Amino acid sequence: MPSAATLAGMGKGKTLQLRDGTEWEGAMSIDVRQAPRPGRRDEEVDVLIVGAGPSGSVAAKHLSAAGFSVVSLEQGHFPDRNAYAGRRPEWELVSQKQWHPNPNVRDLPRDYPIETSESDINPLMFAGVGGSTTLYAAHWTPFLPSDFRTRSLDGVGDDWPFTYEDLLPYLDEIEREVGVSGMPGNPAYPPHGSYPTPPLPIGKIGYKAAQGLDKLGWHWWPGTNAIPSVPYNGLNACVRRGTCMTGCPEGAKSTSDITYWPHAIKNGARLVTGARVREIEVNDNGFATGAVYIDANGREHRQRASVIILCANGIGTPRLLLLSRSKRFPDGLANGSGLVGKRLMMHPFSAVLGVYEEDLESWRGPFGQNVDSLQFYETDEKRGFVRGAKWGAFPAGGPLGATAFVGSKVFVGDEANVEESWGENLHRTVERRFGHSVVWGIIGEDLPEESNRVVLDPVLTDSDGIPAPKILYKFSENSQKLLQFHVARCLEATKAAGAIETLVVHQMRDTGWHLLGTCRMGDSSATSVVDQWGRAHDVPNLYIFDGSSFPTSGGVNPTATIMSVALRQTRHLIAERRSQEAA
Amino acid sequence: MIDALQRKTFLAIADVLIPAAEGMPAASQVGVGDEVLDRILSLRDDLREPFVRGIAAAAGKEPQAAVEALNRHDPEALGAIGLVASGAYYMSPRVRALIGYPGQEKRPGNPDEIPEYVANGMLQQVIDRGPIYRPTPK
Numbered sequence A: 001m002p003s004a005a006t007l008a009g010m011g012k013g014k015t016l017q018l019r020d021g022t023e024w025e026g027a028m029s030i031d032v033r034q035a036p037r038p039g040r041r042d043e044e045v046d047v048l049i050v051g052a053g054p055s056g057s058v059a060a061k062h063l064s065a066a067g068f069s070v071v072s073l074e075q076g077h078f079p080d081r082n083a084y085a086g087r088r089p090e091w092e093l094v095s096q097k098q099w100h101p102n103p104n105v106r107d108l109p110r111d112y113p114i115e116t117s118e119s120d121i122n123p124l125m126f127a128g129v130g131g132s133t134t135l136y137a138a139h140w141t142p143f144l145p146s147d148f149r150t151r152s153l154d155g156v157g158d159d160w161p162f163t164y165e166d167l168l169p170y171l172d173e174i175e176r177e178v179g180v181s182g183m184p185g186n187p188a189y190p191p192h193g194s195y196p197t198p199p200l201p202i203g204k205i206g207y208k209a210a211q212g213l214d215k216l217g218w219h220w221w222p223g224t225n226a227i228p229s230v231p232y233n234g235l236n237a238c239v240r241r242g243t244c245m246t247g248c249p250e251g252a253k254s255t256s257d258i259t260y261w262p263h264a265i266k267n268g269a270r271l272v273t274g275a276r277v278r279e280i281e282v283n284d285n286g287f288a289t290g291a292v293y294i295d296a297n298g299r300e301h302r303q304r305a306s307v308i309i310l311c312a313n314g315i316g317t318p319r320l321l322l323l324s325r326s327k328r329f330p331d332g333l334a335n336g337s338g339l340v341g342k343r344l345m346m347h348p349f350s351a352v353l354g355v356y357e358e359d360l361e362s363w364r365g366p367f368g369q370n371v372d373s374l375q376f377y378e379t380d381e382k383r384g385f386v387r388g389a390k391w392g393a394f395p396a397g398g399p400l401g402a403t404a405f406v407g408s409k410v411f412v413g414d415e416a417n418v419e420e421s422w423g424e425n426l427h428r429t430v431e432r433r434f435g436h437s438v439v440w441g442i443i444g445e446d447l448p449e450e451s452n453r454v455v456l457d458p459v460l461t462d463s464d465g466i467p468a469p470k471i472l473y474k475f476s477e478n479s480q481k482l483l484q485f486h487v488a489r490c491l492e493a494t495k496a497a498g499a500i501e502t503l504v505v506h507q508m509r510d511t512g513w514h515l516l517g518t519c520r521m522g523d524s525s526a527t528s529v530v531d532q533w534g535r536a537h538d539v540p541n542l543y544i545f546d547g548s549s550f551p552t553s554g555g556v557n558p559t560a561t562i563m564s565v566a567l568r569q570t571r572h573l574i575a576e577r578r579s580q581e582a583a
Numbered sequence B: 001m002i003d004a005l006q007r008k009t010f011l012a013i014a015d016v017l018i019p020a021a022e023g024m025p026a027a028s029q030v031g032v033g034d035e036v037l038d039r040i041l042s043l044r045d046d047l048r049e050p051f052v053r054g055i056a057a058a059a060g061k062e063p064q065a066a067v068e069a070l071n072r073h074d075p076e077a078l079g080a081i082g083l084v085a086s087g088a089y090y091m092s093p094r095v096r097a098l099i100g101y102p103g104q105e106k107r108p109g110n111p112d113e114i115p116e117y118v119a120n121g122m123l124q125q126v127i128d129r130g131p132i133y134r135p136t137p138k
């Protein structure tokens, strides 16, 4: 082990190492937010965090609260609630472009493009403070006990270094910070205390969805969402506008620009937006020394730090490691195992639309989950595949939503032609479906496979000329069988609820909203990238706190677990500050 | 700028796609060729090029035949014209009133109210069916 200073003095008390901010003068395109305590030029901070989405925000808030000097570099900007289109009549039109979750469709300079010609799923994300949760549906679905033990229980994937029970105290704390709304007592989970805010109304669509499941004796539960039903931690109460997936114009959907950053900034953390990191630098001893980043005017800057935490998501984090090649790390930083970028899991997804006779006001929000079902979540080998899926019931949106889902036109027949889609048939379709539809979204567990991976594209670059990621991803046989089984059951439930028309979109392409597994955690440096605390095996002062570190994907939306894991790792870093080595 | 001729061609095509039928007005009857057209094309700049291309190909042709030709030879252009037309149509207050769509309005719930699924025993049945998770193996 190279000789190294330790960080015994790191984050002592509240005496932060201050900066004067002069470094940023003239760089008008970057927005630096910090409580009024200016810092010194080019100062080395205790912790540098890349990415201000949920995982980076958890780390920034808690590290700054413990007295660490923290700088966060985020390529996107601080969100402006008034820019969200939800209150405007053109909402549906712009949700198919400017607010589409696929960065390749949005085509904005703050996003990086992604080469997807060899991927069955398009990855979805958003660049900005709050990260991809700016557009998320806020379904709050922590991983279940079996998700941490797929190898022991089902002989697939890998067991996690910790259990559901180990993570539970962190989850409880995160739920209080996030302001989750929900109903306690869900029999799909071990007993769990109450949520900080009461459940949101499940609406007529929620009742319709639940009725079908009740007829079949199947599990359902009122949706648990990262959307408070009463004002909470800077958030307003949800008013059910239903435009959650294009940004909440009411400031009611829980995103870290509202729930975390005001606290972190008050604690002295510095948030630099419009700052795209292109490389993590290392010294001759193999320690990370800081990051090189480019502001929105194309000017290059350097930020030095004792510890670096990557929170750039399951694609951005391996991209950055692969970009950070050096003599010492020719295959990319922290890539001794060769696993950086590999085992990408994005959750195969299908949707079932059920149309009903009754008026269900199915444009009403929230566009979180109104009810969910975990009836077929656990493995049953008789089904011919392992693991399972979560179903979440959504409203169907406005009149353009009669044929579209989350900005993509998918609910049209295979043989869609002019006569079928237009003319009198348009009126009939809208009359039949609009306000009368429930969409079940089926999120299937993705098993880790090394062939599904993120690499650097040799040609495509972002707006700063930095190589863009390329995705190589194929639906596995297990995923295909899993989705076929679930779609068949979901159609049964939809029909049991009395649907007069059903449509299925199988293995939908624009559904890579969960980006996991590309820098997996584990005990051995030969078979994992980071240890159970998120620390890179090969670089003792480099950490990964986002979903890249997940050994398996679960079959539920991952943000609750991503944030809980980030808090667990942050607490460990704080507790171990005296033994933390630095360059 | 969309000129008068382009507007006229657009309206004729829009009426093929969205005719007066099933108790609903035709696209041209709710002003889809008015300022809303310019507004949509500025909001969705990406649609402008295929829209203009499609309108140019359709100019002077019988509208139904023009739509069929576009569908065969330039479905992207027809898609753009169709999205502009339907986007404008469903933004029209008259159309919204007819289909019963108030827009994505506020309608807060009452968090203090006991949900009906609790009051009527629906949720109790789910609980009574018992736990369905597999616990962490010892």
Ligand SMILES: Cc1cc2nc3c(=O)[nH]c(=O)nc-3n(C[C@H](O)[C@H](O)[C@H](O)COP(=O)(O)OP(=O)(O)OC[C@H]3O[C@@H](n4cnc5c(N)ncnc54)[C@H](O)[C@@H]3O)c2cc1C
Residues within 6 Å of the ligand: A050, A051, A052, A053, A054, A055, A056, A073, A074, A075, A076, A101, A124, A125, A126, A127, A128, A129, A130, A131, A132, A133, A134, A135, A136, A137, A138, A139, A140, A141, A245, A275, A276, A277, A278, A311, A312, A313, A314, A316, A317, A320, A512, A513, A514, A515, A545, A546, A547, A557, A558, A559, A560, A562
């Ligand atoms: C449309 C959509 C719907 C979703 N719905 C749900 C849901 O209902 N429930 C759920 O649990 N999850 C949902 N998710 C997933 C959820 O958004 C993510 O799990 C979560 O945001 C992950 O947090 P993160 O901090 O790890 O990454 P992100 O939120 O992706 O944040 C990463 C940040 O890093 C920044 N970054 C990346 N590279 C660089 C760089 N080189 N330099 C500087 N900054 C960089 C990015 O700009 C971004 O802001 C959804 C996602 C999408 C896109």
Ligand code: SF4
Residues within 6 Å of the ligand: A086, A227, A237, A238, A239, A240, A241, A242, A243, A244, A245, A247, A248, A249, A250, A251, A252, A253, A365, A366, A367, A368
């Ligand atoms: S439903 Fe609630 S969270 Fe969603 S956009 Fe409306 S107010 Fe915001």
